[in-house]
Amino acid sequence: MGVCQFFLRGYCRFGERCWNEHPRGGAGRAGAAPAHVTSGRGGGGGWGASNQRYSNVIQPSSFKSDAWGGSRDHGRGFFGSSDFGSSGGSSRNADFSQNRFSALASSQSAADGSKDEEERLVECVVKDMEIWESSGQWIFSCYSPMKEKPNVSGFSDVSPEELRLEYYDSRSNNIIGNYIHAVQELALQWKNRLVQLKALNASTKASLLSAFKTTGTQPAPAFGMGGQQTSSFGLSSFPVSSSSSSSTSASSFSFKASSSLISSASPGSSPAAGSSSAAANPPAFGTTSSPSAPQSAGFGSAAAPSAASFSFKAAATAGGFGTCGFSGFGSASAVNSASTTVLPAFGAFSAPVGSSASPSSSALFGQSASASGHAVTSASAAATSSEKLFTPKSELSAEEWQQFEAKEFTIGKIPLKPPPLELLNAFDLVSLFRSNMF
Amino acid sequence: MVRMSLFGTTSGFGTGGTSMFGSTTADNHNPMKDIEVTSPPDDSISCLAFSPPTLPGNFLIAGSWANDVRCWEVQDNGQTIPKAQQMHTGPVLDACWSDDGSKVFTASCDKTAKMWDLNSNQAIQIAQHDAPVKTIHWIKAPNYSCVMTGSWDKTLKFWDTRSPTPMMTLQLPERCYCADVVHPMAAVATAERGLIVYQLENQPSEFRRIESPLKHQHRCVAIFKDKVNKPTGFALGSIEGRVAIHYINPPNPAKDNFTFKCHRSNGTNTSAPQDIYAVNGIAFHPVHGTLATVGSDGRFSFWDKDARTKLKTSEQLDQPISACCFNHNGNIFAYASSYDWSKGHEFYNPQKKNYIFLRNAAEELKPRNKK
Numbered sequence: 001m002g003v004c005q006f007f008l009r010g011y012c013r014f015g016e017r018c019w020n021e022h023p024r025g026g027a028g029r030a031g032a033a034p035a036h037v038t039s040g041r042g043g044g045g046g047w048g049a050s051n052q053r054y055s056n057v058i059q060p061s062s063f064k065s066d067a068w069g070g071s072r073d074h075g076r077g078f079f080g081s082s083d084f085g086s087s088g089g090s091s092r093n094a095d096f097s098q099n100r101f102s103a104l105a106s107s108q109s110a111a112d113g114s115k116d117e118e119e120r121l122v123e124c125v126v127k128d129m130e131i132w133e134s135s136g137q138w139i140f141s142c143y144s145p146m147k148e149k150p151n152v153s154g155f156s157d158v159s160p161e162e163l164r165l166e167y168y169d170s171r172s173n174n175i176i177g178n179y180i181h182a183v184q185e186l187a188l189q190w191k192n193r194l195v196q197l198k199a200l201n202a203s204t205k206a207s208l209l210s211a212f213k214t215t216g217t218q219p220a221p222a223f224g225m226g227g228q229q230t231s232s233f234g235l236s237s238f239p240v241s242s243s244s245s246s247s248t249s250a251s252s253f254s255f256k257a258s259s260s261l262i263s264s265a266s267p268g269s270s271p272a273a274g275s276s277s278a279a280a281n282p283p284a285f286g287t288t289s290s291p292s293a294p295q296s297a298g299f300g301s302a303a304a305p306s307a308a309s310f311s312f313k314a315a316a317t318a319g320g321f322g323t324c325g326f327s328g329f330g331s332a333s334a335v336n337s338a339s340t341t342v343l344p345a346f347g348a349f350s351a352p353v354g355s356s357a358s359p360s361s362s363a364l365f366g367q368s369a370s371a372s373g374h375a376v377t378s379a380s381a382a383a384t385s386s387e388k389l390f391t392p393k394s395e396l397s398a399e400e401w402q403q404f405e406a407k408e409f410t411i412g413k414i415p416l417k418p419p420p421l422e423l424l425n426a427f428d429l430v431s432l433f434r435s436n437m438f
Numbered sequence: 439m440v441r442m443s444l445f446g447t448t449s450g451f452g453t454g455g456t457s458m459f460g461s462t463t464a465d466n467h468n469p470m471k472d473i474e475v476t477s478p479p480d481d482s483i484s485c486l487a488f489s490p491p492t493l494p495g496n497f498l499i500a501g502s503w504a505n506d507v508r509c510w511e512v513q514d515n516g517q518t519i520p521k522a523q524q525m526h527t528g529p530v531l532d533a534c535w536s537d538d539g540s541k542v543f544t545a546s547c548d549k550t551a552k553m554w555d556l557n558s559n560q561a562i563q564i565a566q567h568d569a570p571v572k573t574i575h576w577i578k579a580p581n582y583s584c585v586m587t588g589s590w591d592k593t594l595k596f597w598d599t600r601s602p603t604p605m606m607t608l609q610l611p612e613r614c615y616c617a618d619v620v621h622p623m624a625a626v627a628t629a630e631r632g633l634i635v636y637q638l639e640n641q642p643s644e645f646r647r648i649e650s651p652l653k654h655q656h657r658c659v660a661i662f663k664d665k666v667n668k669p670t671g672f673a674l675g676s677i678e679g680r681v682a683i684h685y686i687n688p689p690n691p692a693k694d695n696f697t698f699k700c701h702r703s704n705g706t707n708t709s710a711p712q713d714i715y716a717v718n719g720i721a722f723h724p725v726h727g728t729l730a731t732v733g734s735d736g737r738f739s740f741w742d743k744d745a746r747t748k749l750k751t752s753e754q755l756d757q758p759i760s761a762c763c764f765n766h767n768g769n770i771f772a773y774a775s776s777y778d779w780s781k782g783h784e785f786y787n788p789q790k791k792n793y794i795f796l797r798n799a800a801e802e803l804k805p806r807n808k809k
Contacts, residue, residue, distance in 0.1 A: 128653065130711075131711065131712075131714070134711035135678075135679075135711060135712060135713055135714035136713050136714065136715075137654075137677055137678050137679065137714040137715065137716065138654075138655065138677040138678075138716055138780060140655075141654045141655035141676075141677050141678070142629070142630050142631055142654065142655055143653055143654055144631060144650070144653055145653065146653075147649050147650070147651060148649055151630055151631060157612075157629040157630050157631075157655055159613075159615055159629070159655065159657070160716075160778055160779035160780055161484070161531060161570075161572070161779070162590065162613075163779060163782070163783075164503070164529075164779040164783075165528075165529065165547050165570065167783050167786075168503070168529065176783075179783070180783070183782065183783075
């Protein structure tokens with residue numbers, strides 16, 4: 001009768017009935033262990049020490065180390081990319097591990113049970129960057145290493161459709177070069193950030209970790225405003241939905257570079273720009289929205305006349321003023337088709353500093369920019385544009401500044417200098433490129 | 439490096455081409471030998487939608503980047519007859535049917551949405567946004583009906599089609615990327631991994647903001663129902679070849695919610711880096727509850743989310759599959775083969791033909807295990 005190996009490890013299922021010897025000396029390890037397991041993986045957390053024991057025994061290769069905390073990626077055993085052909089029977093690979101970090105624990109060297117969550121996060125980021133680089137997947141995407149974590153700064157989220165539309169617009173205006181240039185800039189921005197994160201020197205790491213800690217979850221502010229919206233359904237006096245959340249959260253994609261790190265410090269709309277979307281607007285809209293009030297009675301009333309009066313005063317903006325944001329049908333559609341700027345601009349200004357600008361609906365260079373709700377942070381102009389497309393704020397007189405800030409230019413006071421970068425939003429930038437025929 | 443040949447050889451079919459059965463051309467534009475819809479759009483197809491059960495027969499609408507929305511009648515023998523077409527002044531990004539099948543709503547980059555009355559073949563504008571309208575859905579509630587539009591202007595608006603002003607405007611945290619509605623639930627996914635669920639009873643209101651279960655950009659979302667036909671969760675796809683199944687109120691979230699990888703090349707077990715493709719569309723089979731995903735890799739796959747297994751993966755087409763949908767009874771699965779811009783403008787070939795394929799879906803999507 002030999003010594004029971006399982007007992008020595010702390011979990012002999014037979015206990016007293018076991019035919020092998022259970023030396024009392026080795027009893028110290030009891031622990032919570034249920035039946036001994038032959039395959040490497042435990043189901044469920046709490047395996048602790050014993051899990052690690054097997055970590056290097058059986059390590060299915062599908063257990064990729066891009067561990068993913070939070071909602072478990074059960075894909076490995078099931079759907080997975082491993083074509084289990086007609087599946088079904090693959091449950092023997094069940095790795096239903098609920099312990100979100102078990103994947104990390106077992107896929108690394110055995111002795112790392114004590115690794116910090118931070119370290120894990122950081123490793124996760126590095127691995128994800130490697131995968132991102134080699135996979136050929138869409139690069140203009142936001143990224144976050146783990147469920148509850150906010151997006152890592154420096155990555156702009158642009159959907160393929162947005163880019164495509166930009167291309168089509170550029171094509172119809174014969175300025176594809178602009179588009180290509182802008183895309184290249186964005187791609188370079190991505191690449192730089194990716195390389196930076198992969199290399200992960202001390203300062204990058206520090207800022208990354210602090211971002212994860214401080215902002216907690218970006219949606220948080222918005223969360224509180226959960227029920228934002230309108231008064232009862234059917235009435236059209238819609239006060240606004242908390243637009244402040246939209247301006248504080250990651251503003252426009254193209255200038256996201258650094259915006260989240262910086263914007264957490266200087267929330268969204270910089271005071272300099274003045275009109276932070278929501279706040280400033282309500283009074284202004286007080287009057288314009290009144291025509292819509294009668295509509296509370298029912299639908300189909302007062303449509304045309306009030307609509308027409310809106311034109312672009314809207315500056316619609318984040319204020320979710322349904323009535324105001326919307327330029328009525330007839331007249332507006334003509335105007336809208338005239339301005340082809342549709343998308344947030346590209347990061348030709350791919351500089352790191354973001355000072356957010358509130359949407360400015362002032363007509364630039366005679367073009368009517370379609371007012372958009374995008375609060376965009378534009379980078380320091382000096383960094384990239386060699387030509388004077390913008391005037392630094394310091395060079396503008398108070399009156400000129402006021403003109404730029406206003407919704408419309410006052411005739412006779414239209415500034416001759418180009419507008420300041422701070423007041424331009426993405427749409428304006430795109431139209432600027434076009435008008436300057438880069 | 440070119441991951442797949444997107445510039446397949448043209449098959450030489452004119453716009454009047456019909457079924458591809460027995461084709462002798464060597465190209466790979468229809469490896470699954472599915473039925474080809476006649477007169478497909480001239481540019482990439484952004485959305486597909488089949489008529490509701492209230493309409494006898496099957497009618498398919500497709501919106502495209504050629505600014506048009508086309509409607510075909512799909513007969514039981516597989517023959518497709520082009521019926522009508524409407525235009526926008528910008529690419530069409532989404533389209534849907536009204537519950538009675540008499541109207542089609544279309545959303546476009548021209549920042550408007552239109553209502554197309556199929557009987558009169560007239561279309562009128564019913565919505566206006568400050569930026570392209572990305573999603574459009576018809577909501578039919580016991581006490582109201584309206585059209586919901588989601589736009590890149592970060593708002594979600596609800597429209598009574600008779601009024602130019604929205605009934606309601608809800609603010610989104612970011613640009614709307616995709617949405618789905620199954621009364622009384624609506625799920626909207628935005629840029630920067632935003633994810634919000636709305637409840638639509640009485641009037642639409644935000645129900646919950648959800649932490650995204652995915653790491654990258656959201657691309658498509660589809661709501662699924664439980665055994666008693668109530669919406670209970672959604673599937674969310676990202677650009678990173680991954681789909682998350684998320685239940686709204688699961689008994690055990692850690693266990694019930696999960697993600698799975700899909701639309702990737704060389705299946706796992708190798709140490710070589712995979713090619714990862716975006717999930718362009720997700721659709722649930724109306725009867726079986728199983729789901730289909732289509733990706734930039736030019737494949738479609740069928741999955742059973744309850745058994746957590748893959749049912750089938752198609753051969754690879756020579757172009758990405760940009761959209762998909764099931765008809766009302768789940769007999770037909772339609773998918774569109776056209777460039778989705780996943781590789782940028784260099785891989786865009788305006789001359790390349792776009793296709794919409796129809797496949798019999800009655801058998802292949804049966805759930806794996808009887809529960």
